[in-house]
Amino acid sequence: MKRQDAALFLALSAIWGSSFMFIKLGLLGGFGPMTLVSLRLLFGFLVMFGLARRQGHDLSAYRWAVPSLIFLGFMNNTVPFTLITWSELYIDTGMTAILNSTVPLFTVILAHFALADERLSWRRVIGVVVGFMGVLVLFAPDLINGEGGNRIAGSIAVILASAGYGIGSVFARKRLGDLPTAVVTSGQLGFAFLWILIPAMIFEQPLSQNPTSLAWFSVIWLGILGSGVAYLLFFMLIKSIGATPTTMVTYVIPLFAVTFGVLFLRENLRWEYIIALLLIFCGVWLVNRRPSPQRG
Helix, strand or coil, X not given: CXXXXXXXXXXXXXXXHHHHHHHHHHHHCXXXXXXXXXXXXXXXXXXXXXHHHHCCCCHHHHHHHHHHHHHHHHHHHHHHHHHHHHHCCCCCHHHHHHHHCCHHHHHHHHHHHHCCCCCCCHHHHHHHHHHHHHHHHHHHHHHHHCCCHHHHHHHHHHHHHHHHHHHHHHHXXXXXCCCCXXXXXXXXXXXXXXXXXXXXXXXXXXHHCCCXXXXXXXXXXXXXXXXHHHHXXXXXXXXXXXXXXXXXXXXXXXXXHHHHHHHHCCCCCCHHHHHHHHHHHHHHHHHHCCCCCCCC
């Protein structure tokens, strides 16, 4: 990997890793979960819509994809963003990021049933089992102590969010693989914003909230960088170094998230975090590892 690509890779990992911290800061600063998500989606949509227009895409030419983009926005953005944001009312950012790193495990399971070229093998099955052993390690202390009802609920919410990301990834590949990435991203973010806007207005009354300056900075960061610029870096890396190396960002995001949580939010580095990370990383490595070519 060239130095420029390595710098982009680390920048992408840091931006997505910091998202968990800024979600927490937005909540602590006075935003309701759905309000924070709606603003994040709005800012992200504006960035990606501007990019799509700058690249010369005529969005009206892709009207046939609107039903798919409506579903993708709901499953790949509205649902996971809302569940993850709500979960951080009850669990640490580090735990949230580690649980969210199970997305590739859900993706490989769903791809087996939806994509003809992504069948499960014994190696992938073992990887899924090892990865979810890491999830059990995170749940173990609360289950053993019989405490932490809200923590368990928050953790389950992140697991469901990860499954949503998995569904969205498989669906996008199956139905929208031919669309330009800027069109897909701006479309799903725009429809995701519409999905969450009315519930946020009804249940949280955003106009009555009084968020701090830091909360506003957090939601702008999440929208412009976490949901806008990060996608640009992601697509640049795919073009420069390929899809498989770029997906290795999955391994690095939790490391940044845990580090930011410990340094800036004074969260504890619990022993189960380290064990869970190792197990999940091993599982993700197994499901993504390609078999070595046979030598004749």
